[in-house]
Amino acid sequence: MTDRLPHEKGFHVSWDQLHRDARALAWRLDGKGPDDGAWRAVVGITRGGLVPAMIVSRELDIRVVDTISVKSYSHQDQREAKVTKFPQAELMGDGEGILIVDDLVDTGKTLELVRQMYPKAHFATVYAKPKGNPLVDTYITEVSQDTWIFFPWDMALQYVQPYRGTD
Numbered sequence: 001m002t003d004r005l006p007h008e009k010g011f012h013v014s015w016d017q018l019h020r021d022a023r024a025l026a027w028r029l030d031g032k033g034p035d036d037g038a039w040r041a042v043v044g045i046t047r048g049g050l051v052p053a054m055i056v057s058r059e060l061d062i063r064v065v066d067t068i069s070v071k072s073y074s075h076q077d078q079r080e081a082k083v084t085k086f087p088q089a090e091l092m093g094d095g096e097g098i099l100i101v102d103d104l105v106d107t108g109k110t111l112e113l114v115r116q117m118y119p120k121a122h123f124a125t126v127y128a129k130p131k132g133n134p135l136v137d138t139y140i141t142e143v144s145q146d147t148w149i150f151f152p153w154d155m156a157l158q159y160v161q162p163y164r165g166t167d
């Protein structure tokens with residue numbers, strides 16, 4: 001989604017903040033897998049889920065990491081999501097014991113699609129907006145629906161004018 005205009009507010013996340021929040025997500029998920037508490041694998045939803053998935057896999061020492069690629073299309077005000085790359089079928093099964101990680105849930109369209117395929121997986125995001133909230137099992141920070149989240153990979157340091165401008 002590149003349509004940022006309807007968003008009233010911006011929430012700008014630095015690398016440091018993202019690292020802290022993704023770590024907090026990992027710690028919250030520790031020992032919460034089925035049976036013995038362990039997770040069988042981490043699956044990141046590309047592309048935004050890859051950085052949080054890496055941090056979670058490192059914190060929880062989960063060495064099996066896979067990806068699912070979801071591409072969203074907007075047409076006539078409707079957003080549709082399509083899977084363009086699947087994780088390994090033998091690994092996934094119905095999703096039991098699998099941790100599926102994304103950077104955020106907004107409308108919930110992406111997670112809705114992935115949930116249909118792996119109903120028993122655990123869905124975790126770092127940030128969540130209210131509309132998508134029911135689709136995520138664990139998240140760290142809630143952000144209002146009219147806020148656009150800017151991730152560090154979409155930003156760069158740049159000069160800003162001083163508050164009291166000089167002519």
Ligand SMILES: O=P(O)(O)OC[C@H]1O[C@H](OP(=O)(O)OP(=O)(O)O)[C@H](O)[C@@H]1O
Pocket residue numbers: 001045046047048049070071072102103104105106107108109110111132
């Ligand atoms: O809940 P939703 O309304 O579906 O929105 C959330 C999704 O949108 C963004 O990904 P995007 O499809 O923009 O692609 P990207 O991860 O490759 O940047 C974000 O990373 C989530 O995956």
Ligand SMILES: Nc1nc2[nH]cnc2c(=O)[nH]1
Pocket residue numbers: 001104106107147148149150151
């Ligand atoms: N970067 C970014 N991508 C999104 N995709 C859907 N909502 C958002 C958002 O708030 N920020």
Ligand SMILES: [Mg+2]
Pocket residue numbers: 045046047048049102
């Ligand atoms: Mg994404």
